[in-house]
Amino acid sequence: MTGAPVASETLTVGNTVKALTSTVYRAHLVERKALIEVIGGQDIYYRLDSATATPTSSDHAGLVGMKIECEHPSRFGAIRQGAVDATIKVTYFED
Numbered sequence: 001m002t003g004a005p006v007a008s009e010t011l012t013v014g015n016t017v018k019a020l021t022s023t024v025y026r027a028h029l030v031e032r033k034a035l036i037e038v039i040g041g042q043d044i045y046y047r048l049d050s051a052t053a054t055p056t057s058s059d060h061a062g063l064v065g066m067k068i069e070c071e072h073p074s075r076f077g078a079i080r081q082g083a084v085d086a087t088i089k090v091t092y093f094e095d
Contacts, residue, residue, distance in 0.1 A: 001035045005095035008056055009083045013044050013086040017077045019051035025073040025092050032092040034070040042086040046078040055079050062088075 020040050025032050038044055042054070044062040045055035048070060053075060062068055062078065066085075070076050080086045 001091075001094050002034060003033065005091050006032065006094045007039040007092040009090050010039075011088050013042075013078045013080050013088055013091065017052060017054050017079055017081060018088075021091055022072045022074065024090075026037070030094075031072060032094055033071040034076070035066050035091045035093065036062075036068040036070055036076070037089045038064050038066050038068075038086060040064060040087040040088040041080070041087045042084040044078045044086045044088070045081055046076065048072070049075050050064055051075055051077040053077060057081075088095075 046060050046062050047055045
């Protein structure tokens with residue numbers, strides 16, 4: 001991931017689609033890039049093309065400890081894989 005880190009957030013991913021926070025990833029009408037790490041609880045399923053469509057096992061799998069680079073945070077959506085909520089740490093970067 002290139003650029004300077006400018007913001008971060010920690011989010012809980014449950015059994016409904018969790019999108020990233022637009023007031024954090026958007027600054028002055030510019031969408032920041034995001035580095036997302038699955039830091040605990042449970043693995044996740046995620047999509048990079050829709051923040052509202054429910055990810056399934058046929059989409060991407062994010063394992064605990066895995067880092068995901070996301071060029072367009074407005075299109076990221078995640079759901080936990082099992083019965084336990086997941087936690088993700090998101091760091092946003094500006095060029």
